[in-house]
Amino acid sequence: MTNSTSNQQSRIAINSQDLTAEAALRAYAKMMNTLDTSHLAHLLAEDFHYASQWVFAEIESKVEYLEYITPKLETIRHSGTMAWAEMGSLEVEIPGPCVVMAQGEKDNLIAVVLVKVEGGKIKRLDLCGAPSPHSAKRSGIYPGKNDMEANLC
Numbered sequence: 001m002t003n004s005t006s007n008q009q010s011r012i013a014i015n016s017q018d019l020t021a022e023a024a025l026r027a028y029a030k031m032m033n034t035l036d037t038s039h040l041a042h043l044l045a046e047d048f049h050y051a052s053q054w055v056f057a058e059i060e061s062k063v064e065y066l067e068y069i070t071p072k073l074e075t076i077r078h079s080g081t082m083a084w085a086e087m088g089s090l091e092v093e094i095p096g097p098c099v100v101m102a103q104g105e106k107d108n109l110i111a112v113v114l115v116k117v118e119g120g121k122i123k124r125l126d127l128c129g130a131p132s133p134h135s136a137k138r139s140g141i142y143p144g145k146n147d148m149e150a151n152l153c
Contacts, residue, residue: 019043022087022097024115024122026143029085029099033144035073041066045121052127053111087141088112093131100136101127109133 024043031040041062050059050068059065076083084102089095090112099113112133116124140146 019117019120019122021115021117024117025097025099025113026087028113028115028122028125029087030143031069031073032083032085032099032101033142035077035083037066037070037073039144040122043122045118045123048122049124050126051124053129054127084142084145085113087139087143088136089139090131090136092135098136100133100138102133112136 027040027043031037044062044065046062047060048062048065050065059068081104084106086100086102086106088098088100090098094114096114100109101111101113102108103110110133111127111129112131114126114128115122
């Protein structure tokens with residue numbers, strides 16, 4: 001099976017009504033690690049919401065989010081600064097899976113990403129400084145960067 005066929009099959013599987021929070025976060029992490037929105041865009045609900053604790057206004061649609069994130073990913077690509085999106089979990093404040101974000105170096109933790117899945121689509125993503133990314137249990141899995149994870153999203 002070619003890599004392209006494998007990616008297509010995993011996108012079909014992840015597109016089902018069985019989308020889990022962990023699978024949704026894995027797709028987000030892969031988007032951030034590869035700087036490619038195609039890993040996430042097809043999973044977003046049309047009325048998707050995105051909020052960041054560092055940005056005043058909440059984004060309230062899939063189209064608006066893709067218009068926002070695409071140039072951000074391009075800026076990261078051209079800056080030469082690495083983004084690190086690692087699978088993780090929170091055990092205390094908001095128990096469940098998360099993505100632990102770092103910038104530059106893997107241990108320069110800056111945020112966690114939380115997700116809400118509804119109807120087989122990603123309904124919402126939240127980029128948070130609280131809870132602290134330092135409180136997350138880190139996995140060492142960076143979808144799109146770890147060879148063994150490359151075909152799971």
